[in-house]
Amino acid sequence: MSEVQKEKVTRLLESGVAHSTELLGLMSKTQWGIMTSSVNEIPVVRLLSWFQREKSPCIGARLRARADVPLEFLILFNESSAKAVAEAVTKPIEDKIRSLPDWVAVSIGEISNVLAQGVIGALADALDTMIILSVPEVQKGARSRILSEALEAYDGRQDLLVTSQVNMYSENLAAECSMIIIVNADCLRRMLN
């Protein structure tokens, strides 16, 4: 991507992430902040190597764009954060939802959906297109495993990806989450052009 394109993508993602942070605050009735945020253009193998040592258990949701925009979202919470956020979001209906098997995973799926929609909305509107995301696929396991599964469809040495990694935190809930947005660099360039 050219510098101009990178700047445009960064700006779009930042505005989307700011919106997502607000939405997460509305859902969990507490304020969230952004700890770090970065956009990089890197080969798949390098991205995998960044995360290969991260073996701590996570609950994450994977959402994929359908059709012509090859874009993936991974939203990852460590186990204690996932429980804290799920408890906050389900408080009004705790007696109903907490009887569901795996209610934390169910809640993380919907929380991730709302977070991803905040970002994808900014991108879609700027590109004057409609992007419909798949329903969230909730996964449990090490961050490295979840990421490598998401990247299976890409060629490790050939494909260049644009990734955006965002870390968010809430002091009130003692919780944090990471959002990783992955898009094939060629496709993104075509869309931006």
Add this chain to the structure above:
Amino acid sequence: MSYRVLIIDDSALVRALLQEMLQALGHQVVGQAGNAADGLQSWRSEHPDLVLLDISLPDQDGFLVLEEMRGEEPSLPVLFVTGNTQKKVIERARELKASGVLKKPFDAARLAAAIEAVGAGRWLS
């Protein structure tokens, strides 16, 4: 006005939230479905007078569900309940004559206002 409502949303959390809020607002939930196929089946068997429909569903998107409903029941009030409020999504919802789009996350007051807008025939977005 009290509605007989069908909820079609893949998320068990959203279905539970909507059911709780709708009942508190005096409406009757006549069915719930987590995918399009089950939703269409419930719509045909329960004859709801309001459908709350998500856009992202596991088997097909909410627009296709609404198109199918429109073919058989052109005036059925259908309110999209979704986190996806992209400009093109709102345009498509309008083209298909949805009653409006209620953005997630929502609370009981916003749900009540949305249903009131549906009753008054006002587009909600």
